[in-house]
Amino acid sequence: MNPVIEQLKLHRSIRKYKPDALSDEHLQSILESAQKASTSSNMQAYSIVGVTDPEAKKRLAHLAADQQFIEECPLFLIWCADLLRLQHACAPIEEVDIPSTSEIFIIATVDTALAAQNASIAAESLGLGVVYVGGIRNNPKEVSEVIGLPKLVYPVFGMCVGYPDQEPTQRPRLPLEVVYHKETYSTNTYTQGIEDYNRSLSEFMLTRAGGTRDSNWSKEMVRRLNSRHRTHMREFLAEQGFELN
Amino acid sequence: MNPVIEQLKLHRSIRKYKPDALSDEHLQSILESAQKASTSSNMQAYSIVGVTDPEAKKRLAHLAADQQFIEECPLFLIWCADLLRLQHACAPIEEVDIPSTSEIFIIATVDTALAAQNASIAAESLGLGVVYVGGIRNNPKEVSEVIGLPKLVYPVFGMCVGYPDQEPTQRPRLPLEVVYHKETYSTNTYTQGIEDYNRSLSEFMLTRAGGTRDSNWSKEMVRRLNSRHRTHMREFLAEQGFELN
Structure with missing residues (x-):
């Protein structure tokens, strides 16, 4: 195992931060690392909004399911798909109608995610911790207002960055053979793999929650999928100019 | 700069590979690294199909814009959003209707991209090279047939993995101040930043293409956005059970 893979394997989300701010050098390294990620046809179809203002973070924390750590972390990055x-790039040559296809939505969303993942790894290599925050999509319109997002830009997720003030243990992942398929997709491993995973996740949850929380992957996923949340996203995306045609 | 950030900053896409196969140990490290990436509510909504069969790679290369390196690389990974x-996870408890929302489409697509980016970094740290292949979305239905994708799974992108047989130079990225916005989104930097970037990309292209290719970012983006390609994606996604409601 080399230092890079070691770093990747150490990841766990941090939800409690020290108040210390990042240095400018660290922020610069993180952002430059983000930019080095692959991008579809060099479109670089993403923008990052970095929020440090306490009032803005407080408001964003409230909008994103009242998650306290958004207010507490020194830097809240909002990763936006940006068409x-x-x-603007085309403007010097001609006015171009940005296509409102599902395809360009995928391109911009994937570009954003690849850059963000590079940033998260760079941050962790500098002793910082991060957590991705999908909760900003609870109130995407209000979040966009706080950070002044115009049309053709949408906030995909947030990311807290700061020095960890906790040492959480890693949650186990699905057995590899359930995720990786050789040559063709197969569900043959699913029944056994999910059963095994339910067992290990149940053990993990009982340990982590002090022996009180009895759950497993199947239970969590039923709860999660039945909640039908963020059904407003389609309409919000259309308002922002992402028609998903 | 630490070894991790150094690694991130070295990235360039590889489009020419030696025939040597990856060792099982390397593949395992790459896949385990992928699994360590963040995932929305632990849904792990992605699958990876690894193709090594020469006939299948040849067919996939043809379907993805006849890109020869897909046939030549020893391993072609197809990264799929998987609901x-x-x-199956819910089945032991109850039959759950998978929501067909834009929201769940974002979750699965982002989960896939984060895992893939971890894999690409792990691979590069092992001396391998990679290139993302959006071209599999040129013929997503046929690609899905080759690798046997069922409904509720869609191929987001491919990724060639193998030992580099070229030393490409890095393409410059946009100036950081065009991509990173402090506190709120602003287009103030765009005109100057894009002008600067056009200049540096034009220089780069003249150098890389032996002094014959005169282009820049604005020209490339006009060409790219006017091509309106992959307009079939919406229909394909709906067929796979991703309705984007």
């Missing part, structure tokens, strides 16, 4: 800058 | 496994 507006492409329109 | 089917979640249905």
